[in-house]
Amino acid sequence: MRVNQTLTVSEFSLPPAGGTATFKATLLANAxxxxxxxxxxxAVIIPDAPRAAKTTYPADLVGTNNWQPVNKIWSFTTQ
Known part of the structure; x- marks a missing residue:
């Protein structure tokens, strides 16, 4: 969290590992x-369904941080 900054998310995706379809997820942000x-x-992205254990998933977020464009691509691994 970066205090005193404003994050606005215009789109995000949570594709399945190795796939092309996107899992449904809920985005929570200040608004x-x-x-x-x-x-x-x-901003918090909450998958609408459980993910497989010990699997790495990509994530992509597009928006602005303090009104500057940002496109963050990362991955996470389930336990």
Whole structure:
């Protein structure tokens, strides 16, 4: 989290490992948080279904950070 920054997400994807179709996921950010607890510098992507264990998945986020374009591509591995 980068305090005092504003993150805006315009699109994100969570494709399956080795596949081309995208898993459904829920994006929570300051503007979409129903509990209004997330600061403007945070976005959370929550998969709508469980992922396979011990598998690495890619993720892609497009938006702005302090009104500057950002395209973040990363991966995570499930336990």
């Amino acid at each position: 979409t948080d129903p509990n209004k607890m997330l600061p403007a510098s945070v």
